Amino acid sequence: MAATIKDIAKMAGVSITTVSRALNNHTDVNRNTYKKIIKIAKQLNYQPNSSARNLVLKKTNTIGLVISGLTTRSGHHFIYDVICGINEQAKLRNYDVLLIGTSTQQQKEISFKDLCLKRNFDGVILAGVRTGDPYIEQAMQSDIPTVIMGVPVATAFCGSVVTEDVSGAFSAVQHLIDFGHRHILFINGHKETVVSQFRLEGYIKALNKNGIPYNDNYVAHANFEIEGGSQALESLLSHNPEATAVFCASDLMAYGAMMKCMELGFKVPDDISIIGFDGIDITEIVKPCLTTIYQDRWQMGISAVNMLLELLGGSEGYIRFMSPKLVIRESTKMLIK
Amino acid sequence: MAATIKDIAKMAGVSITTVSRALNNHTDVNRNTYKKIIKIAKQLNYQPNSSARNLVLKKTNTIGLVISGLTTRSGHHFIYDVICGINEQAKLRNYDVLLIGTSTQQQKEISFKDLCLKRNFDGVILAGVRTGDPYIEQAMQSDIPTVIMGVPVATAFCGSVVTEDVSGAFSAVQHLIDFGHRHILFINGHKETVVSQFRLEGYIKALNKNGIPYNDNYVAHANFEIEGGSQALESLLSHNPEATAVFCASDLMAYGAMMKCMELGFKVPDDISIIGFDGIDITEIVKPCLTTIYQDRWQMGISAVNMLLELLGGSEGYIRFMSPKLVIRESTKMLIK
DNA sequence: CAAGTAATCCGAAACGTTTCGGAAAAGTGA
DNA sequence: TCACTTTTCCGAAACGTTTCGGATTACTTG
Numbered sequence: 001m002a003a004t005i006k007d008i009a010k011m012a013g014v015s016i017t018t019v020s021r022a023l024n025n026h027t028d029v030n031r032n033t034y035k036k037i038i039k040i041a042k043q044l045n046y047q048p049n050s051s052a053r054n055l056v057l058k059k060t061n062t063i064g065l066v067i068s069g070l071t072t073r074s075g076h077h078f079i080y081d082v083i084c085g086i087n088e089q090a091k092l093r094n095y096d097v098l099l100i101g102t103s104t105q106q107q108k109e110i111s112f113k114d115l116c117l118k119r120n121f122d123g124v125i126l127a128g129v130r131t132g133d134p135y136i137e138q139a140m141q142s143d144i145p146t147v148i149m150g151v152p153v154a155t156a157f158c159g160s161v162v163t164e165d166v167s168g169a170f171s172a173v174q175h176l177i178d179f180g181h182r183h184i185l186f187i188n189g190h191k192e193t194v195v196s197q198f199r200l201e202g203y204i205k206a207l208n209k210n211g212i213p214y215n216d217n218y219v220a221h222a223n224f225e226i227e228g229g230s231q232a233l234e235s236l237l238s239h240n241p242e243a244t245a246v247f248c249a250s251d252l253m254a255y256g257a258m259m260k261c262m263e264l265g266f267k268v269p270d271d272i273s274i275i276g277f278d279g280i281d282i283t284e285i286v287k288p289c290l291t292t293i294y295q296d297r298w299q300m301g302i303s304a305v306n307m308l309l310e311l312l313g314g315s316e317g318y319i320r321f322m323s324p325k326l327v328i329r330e331s332t333k334m335l336i337k
Numbered sequence: 338m339a340a341t342i343k344d345i346a347k348m349a350g351v352s353i354t355t356v357s358r359a360l361n362n363h364t365d366v367n368r369n370t371y372k373k374i375i376k377i378a379k380q381l382n383y384q385p386n387s388s389a390r391n392l393v394l395k396k397t398n399t400i401g402l403v404i405s406g407l408t409t410r411s412g413h414h415f416i417y418d419v420i421c422g423i424n425e426q427a428k429l430r431n432y433d434v435l436l437i438g439t440s441t442q443q444q445k446e447i448s449f450k451d452l453c454l455k456r457n458f459d460g461v462i463l464a465g466v467r468t469g470d471p472y473i474e475q476a477m478q479s480d481i482p483t484v485i486m487g488v489p490v491a492t493a494f495c496g497s498v499v500t501e502d503v504s505g506a507f508s509a510v511q512h513l514i515d516f517g518h519r520h521i522l523f524i525n526g527h528k529e530t531v532v533s534q535f536r537l538e539g540y541i542k543a544l545n546k547n548g549i550p551y552n553d554n555y556v557a558h559a560n561f562e563i564e565g566g567s568q569a570l571e572s573l574l575s576h577n578p579e580a581t582a583v584f585c586a587s588d589l590m591a592y593g594a595m596m597k598c599m600e601l602g603f604k605v606p607d608d609i610s611i612i613g614f615d616g617i618d619i620t621e622i623v624k625p626c627l628t629t630i631y632q633d634r635w636q637m638g639i640s641a642v643n644m645l646l647e648l649l650g651g652s653e654g655y656i657r658f659m660s661p662k663l664v665i666r667e668s669t670k671m672l673i674k
Numbered sequence: 675c676a677a678g679t680a681a682t683c684c685g686a687a688a689c690g691t692t693t694c695g696g697a698a699a700a701g702t703g704a
Numbered sequence: 705t706c707a708c709t710t711t712t713c714c715g716a717a718a719c720g721t722t723t724c725g726g727a728t729t730a731c732t733t734g
Binding site: 055060074088113262281282 | 339382384385387388389391392397399402407408410411412413414417418420421425428433434435436437438450451454456457563592593596599618619622623624
C-alpha cells in the first residue's frame, strides 16, 4: 500500500542504503541522486514507517502521558491546561504524546513498568497521582525516564515539577491576615494527596508568623470539588461562627463555599472573605471574581516536557519548583471592625 | 536490556516460534512447555516489543486523536469530556490514543494523510475542525478510517458523530416561546463552524413554527467564549431593547451575556431569560444556574471510538446523530405581561 | 603515470516479532 | 506391524528501516 524505501530504490535505480542515506541527509550521496531520490519520495508521498524505524533505532519519539484520575468530574479545570502545555511543547521538540488514563485501582492491575515497556515509551510524564499510589514508587525504581507532576521526588531517572504549595498557601493566608482577618478557616483537599499536606503547612506557617494560634477545628478536608467545599463550609461555619475568612485549597471548593455562604445569608466578601487556589479560568468571570493563588498550568506542562528531555539526554532528575502567584480580585476584602 | 522472545526461547530450550505461539495462545504447543514458557516470561518480566509487533502485523492498535484548536482558551469545557470518553472506550477496546493538537494553520503545513501515515494509525478521530479546514476534505478522500466529530459526513472510510444541532436549537427556542417570549435574540458561534448554521436553522424553524417573523437584526455571531457573548449581548440589546430572551450557542457565551445583563442593570431571569448550549459543568453550579441544551460529550467520545472500530472492521461510514437535551434551570422564566 | 585520496555507492546484518509450510515424534486402529 | 492421524515443534522468511564495513570509481598531485 504505502510506499516504502524499497519502492523508491527501485524507481531511482539505487540501493535502499542510498535511499536511506539520502532521506536522512547523510553526506555521502551525490547531489543529483539525492535530488532524484527526494523527488521520487515526494511523488510517491513516502512517509517512513515508524514501526520499522523505532525497531532499529530503539527509540519511539513518544512520551507517555499517564494521568491518574483523568476522568474525575471537574478534573478538566486543572489538568487540561497541563495536557495542552505538554502537547505543544512535545510537538515543538518533535515528540508524540500518547495519553493513558489510569486510576489508583488500575495501577494495581498493571505495573508502571509493564505499562510503559509494552509501549516502548522513550519517557513518561506521570500526573494526577496521590500519595500511596503504586506508580510513584514504581516510577522511581524503574529505569524509565519519568517526570512526576505534583510529587516532589528526584532520582537518577526521575524528576518532578511541583508548585510551591507551602509558599502558595502561605501567601494566601498572609493576604487574608493583611486584610485584618484572624479567624481563618481552611478547607483543604483530601489527605491522600501530597499537595494537601504542603498547603496545610503553609497555612500554619502564616498563622504562626503572625502570632495567631492554630486551631484544629478550623480546618476541614474535602474532595477539591464544589460540593465538597460547600459541605465543608457549612460544617466549619456552624462550629466556628466567629470566622471572617476562608482559604480553600481549590477554586472549585471556593465556589462551593461561596455558594453556601450566599445560601446561608452571608455576603462575599462583605461578611466573609474567600480565597481559592489554582486560578482556573472561571475565577476571572464568575461574580464575584475570585481572589486566588494562580498556578501556571500550561507552563508546568512545558517544564515537564523540557525536564523529560533533559532526562532523556542523560542528566539526573531534579525537582522543579513553580511559584504560584497571588491574584487579588473581588472575593476578599479588608475586614472592618 | 528488556527481555525478548529470544531470551525466553533460550532459557526454555525451544525455538522462538514456539515461544511466540505459546505467548499468543496458539493451540499446538504442549501443555507443559506452555507452562514453562509462561513462567519464564513472567520471571523475565517480558513485554512484547510493540514496534516489532506492529511492523509484522501492520497494525498499531493506536488511534490518532487529532484535535484542531486544542489549545483555545476555554476549550476544555467542551472537548475535555470528549477526550475522556474516547480514552476510556479506547482502553476498553484495547486501543491506545495518541493525542495530536493541530490548528487551521498547521493543517496547511502537513497533510492529514502524511500526519497519519507517519504514525501508522489504525484509525483517526478528528475533532474541533471548522468548515473549510483542509483536514475535512483530506480525511474524506484518504483511505484512513476516520470519524469526524461535529461535521456530518459519511464515505466508505469516513463516518461522523454529530449532535442534532437543529433540533437542539429548536427546542431551546421553543422553550423560550413556551415561556411566552417572542422577542428572542440569538448569539450564535462563528460562522466558519458547521454547527453554527444548523443552530441558526433550528432557531428560525422554531420561530416559523410559532408564527414569529425572523429578524436578521436579532442574531449576532461571536466566538463561543465569554467575552464574545458579553459584547454580542450589549450590541444586540442596544439595538433591540424590546427583547426579553436570548438564546446563546454556547454556555460560555450565555454567561458572558448574563454578566453583561447584570452589568446593565437587568436581572436574569426576571428581566431577561437566557438559555445556553452545551451543558458544561458550571451550569449546574454558578448562580443563577443556566438553562441549557445538554450534550453528552462523554457519550460522543464513546460513540466515536465505537464507530471507528466498526470502520476498522470493514463497515462503511455513517452519521451518528446524538440528541441533545433541554435542561431547564434558573436562567429562564415565564414572561409576565 | 602511479599512488593516494575523496566521493559515491552497496551488500548484508540487525532490530523483535509473526507465521507459513513442513518435519519429527507419538498415538491409533486394524 | 503398517499406514495414518494427531500432537508438537522448528527453520526461514518477512515486515521496513538503519548502519557497518567495505568496494568501486573518479579526482589529485607530484
